Amino acid sequence: MRVYVGIDDTDSKRSMCTTYVGAVALRRAESLGARRLDHPWLVRLNPNCPYKTRGNAAVCLPLEVDPSVFGDVWRAVIETVEELADLESGADPGVVAFGEDARPGLRRFYFRAVREIVELEEAMELVRTFAIAHWGYGEMRGLIGATAAAGAVKETLSTFELLAYRTREMWGKERLVDPESVKEMDRAYRGVTFDNYDYEKGEVRVTPHTPCPVLLGIRSVRADVLTGALTLLRVNEPIEFFEVYRTNQATDIHYVERQVQSVRPLESVVVRGLVAGRPRVIPGGHVLLEVSDGTGEITVAAYEPTGEFRRVVERLEVGDEVAVYGAVKPKPEGLTLNLEKLEVIRLRDVYAERAPRCQDCGRAMKSVGSGKGYRCKGCGRVDPNATKVRVRVEREVREGVYEVAVSARRHLVRPLWLQASSGSDACAV
Template identity: 70%
Template sequence: MRVYIGIDDTDSKRSMCTTYVAAVALRRAESLGAKRADLPWLVRLNPNCPYKTRGNAATCLPLEVEPSVFGAVWNSVVETVRELADLENGADPGVAAFSEESRPLLAGLYLRAVRELVELESVLKVCESHAIRYWAFGESRGLIGAAAAAGAKEETLTTYELLAYRTRAMWGKERLIDPESVRRMDELFGGQTFDNYDYDRDEVRITPHTPCPVLLGIRSTCVEVLSESLSVLRINEPLEFYEVFKTNQATDLHYVVRDLRSIRPLESVVVRGRVASEPRVTPGGHVFLKVSDDSGSVTVAAYEPTGAFRWVVARLTVGDEVAVYGSVKIKPEGLTLNLEKLHVLKLKEVYVERAPPCPLCKKSMKSVGSRKGYRCERCGYIDPKATKVRKRVDRGLVEGFYEVTVTARRHLVRPLSLKESGPNDHRSA
């Protein structure tokens, strides 16, 4: 039989990682006779979820299991979660197994869990009616991600991540990877892998900064290059093992296209509109402006950690046509859209008026008086009919897509470097 076992919320802010729990559970399931029906799935859910620990990741193990051993496999997965989940520090894990036939019933839940906040009660009903087995601990909140991951639409799992795990003795210690070898790996495989190195900040991006079991993660659009990419790295500590996950990272799946009247807090949206106020830069280096469409207006924010992206936002002016991508937050002054990506659709043509140049010596002439023309102070040329000339201002900005710096980018956001099936302002919700 084919089963999809979703696992979620095993980590706390302090330790553990749901991918590690899933990878260990997968190895134990294999030792009991289960076969992989696919790579394990790493499914990113709504990045604005207030209950999330870090990246709001859930996992799913697609397995082919003989019905006679399913019970043993199920017990082993649940025991692995019990053993490894950080139960003392607030993890509320959930595990849920679904059949191939019941997966289409979960597709709507999956998309809602990526784009909105899902109520636990509705998920409990789904598990009661459709799960083969389910198990939860604490507040059972992990069942939401477990069922959503098991229902992930396969056509949305278009990228990969190789995750390498550390031996237990190294958890919480500094990660020993030679940065030079990361740049070398990026040079060789940068076309198929992404977010390996932040050259602006001179910083390795494949290692997390948390005390979790993950040593490194290599993200890619092509599964074939991953093990070779890993082999280029000079790693000065033992690897426990590595696992390649299929993911919905870097797909822009979390965005819904909205007009401003219908945006809601904790959603990620794409809105087309016009810049309605001049950008304001705060002393802390945050940039704010207003964007309006025919239905309303919103404050758009590019915060300091978004890097040089802010200076693009600061060059916008009233009347520019833009599509803004980001998450909607409630602030005391109203709804704010935290920018993740910006599409400058049409820059307004801005002109300044200047005194006309002298036709003889090309210097700017001086006005003689209102409607009395201009006179050249250098050669004395007078033109009583001369008027001011309009000159187009160089905006220092071109139309196109802009994104926040690598370190500020969320897992679901598609980097602009990955062009194919990239950002789309017109995709319907």
């Protein structure tokens, strides 16, 4: 029988990683006779979820299991979660198994868990109706992500990530990966792997900064290149094992199109409208501006970590037509959209008033006083009827799509080069 085992909320801010728990459980399940139907799935859920630990990732293990050994496989998975989950630090893990026939009934819940805040009771309803088995600890909040991961729509899982894990004695210590080798690997696999290195900030991106078991992760659009990419990295510590996951990272599926009036907090939205207030730089180097679409006005923020991206935001003018992509956060001053991506759809013509040029010699003229005309700075000619002229100012920004620095990019956001190379996004439901 085909079984989709969802696992979530095994980690805390302090330690562990659900992908590690899933990968260990997968190995134990295989030793009991379960076979992989696919790569394990690393499923990113709503990045704005207030309960998330870090990346809000859940795992699904798609398995072919003989019904006679399902009980053993299930127990092995639960034992793995009990053994590895950080239960003392507030993890509320959930594990659930669904059959193939239940998956269509989970589809809508998956998209909602990526785009909205869903309640535990909604997951419990699906678990009670469709699950083959389920297990939870504490408040069992993990059943939300576990159910969503098991219901993930495969067409949205269009990228891959190789995750290499550290041996236990290295957990919490500095990761020993040679940064130069990361750049070499990035050059060798450009156009296939992505987000390996932030050249704008000179920062390695394959290694996380958390005390979890993950040594490094390499993202790609193809699964078959990942082990080759790994061999190019000079890693000066043992690798316990690695696993290649199929993921919904870098797909933009978290965005929903919204008018300003219907924007809700903790969603990731796309709003099209006009720049309604001049961009302003606030202490810390953050850039804020207002965007209006006729139904309302929303504050849009490009924070300092977004890098050079802010220079584009800063150069927008009132009346420019834009599409802003980002997470909606409730702030004391109202809802704020934290920019992840910006499309400059149409730049308004901007004019400035300048002194006229002399009709005789072509040089600049200077006002001789209000309403008294202009005198040429070159030949001295006075023209009492000359007035200021309106000239179009060259804009310092171009129409197009802009993205934040690699190091500020969230897991679900599609990099621009990938968007360009693969046509439309995977957003269709």
